[in-house]
Amino acid sequence: MVESKILIDIPRGTEINQQFLEDCGHAVLVCHGPDHDDCPLVTEGSCRMAEEAHGIVFMLDLDRPHHLEILERYRTMLKEDVPIGVVVKSMEQAANHSDLLTGLRVWDHEPAAGDLDALVAEVEAADLD
Numbered sequence: 114m115v116e117s118k119i120l121i122d123i124p125r126g127t128e129i130n131q132q133f134l135e136d137c138g139h140a141v142l143v144c145h146g147p148d149h150d151d152c153p154l155v156t157e158g159s160c161r162m163a164e165e166a167h168g169i170v171f172m173l174d175l176d177r178p179h180h181l182e183i184l185e186r187y188r189t190m191l192k193e194d195v196p197i198g199v200v201v202k203s204m205e206q207a208a209n210h211s212d213l214l215t216g217l218r219v220w221d222h223e224p225a226a227g228d229l230d231a232l233v234a235e236v237e238a239a240d241l242d
Contacts, residue, residue, distance in 0.1 A: 116140050117236050120166035122173050122183070129170065133226050137233045142166065146173045146180065154186045155179065163187060168236040170224060172200040175210050184213060196235035198224060 119134050120142045131141050142162045146152070154160035163169070169187060173180040187197060198218035201207040207219050220228055 117167040117240055118142055118165050119168045119170065119232075119236065120144060120162050121170045122146055123170075124173060127172060129172065129223060130226060130229065133229050134233065137230070139167075139233065139236065146183070152179065152183055154190075155182050158186075159190075163191065166191070166195060167240060168195060168232055169197045170200070170229070170232065171197060175199075175201060175206055175213075181210070181213065188213070188217075194239035196232050196239070198228065198232050200224065 116139070118140045121129055121131065122144050123129055123146075125145045131143070134141050142165065144162055147155075152160070154163055169191075171184055171187070173183065175181055175184070184199065191197075196218065198220060199214060200220050200223065201210075201214075202221070204221050207214055207221065218228070218232060224232075
């Protein structure tokens with residue numbers, strides 16, 4: 114069985130319990146987002162880390178158009194069974210982007226172990242298919 118990889122899109126200086134995901138047996142890929150709106154997923158239409166991911170935790174700012182575009186690309190390029198969890202600043206922000214967030218896990222807080230465990234369960238279920 115191929116080792117599952119979980120991609121975490123997280124701004125520099127922000128933390129998440131990456132160790133929990135590793136302890137669950139998943140490799141973790143970390144992307145700190147584009148520095149100057151130069152994300153290869155958007156500019157070139159592909160990203161090695163995204164293409165290898167079996168699950169994504171998206172913590173970039175949905176109020177930034179370039180970050181929205183990255184999430185839109187994930188939705189269109191990844192297989193439907195790749196779970197995506199998105200951290201929003203508030204439920205108001207989630208409501209403002211409800212079309213984009215439909216069908217995704219949405220958290221208005223840093224994902225705790227229980228949140229990540231649910232995402233991991235989806236990754237593992239998809240890997241069994």
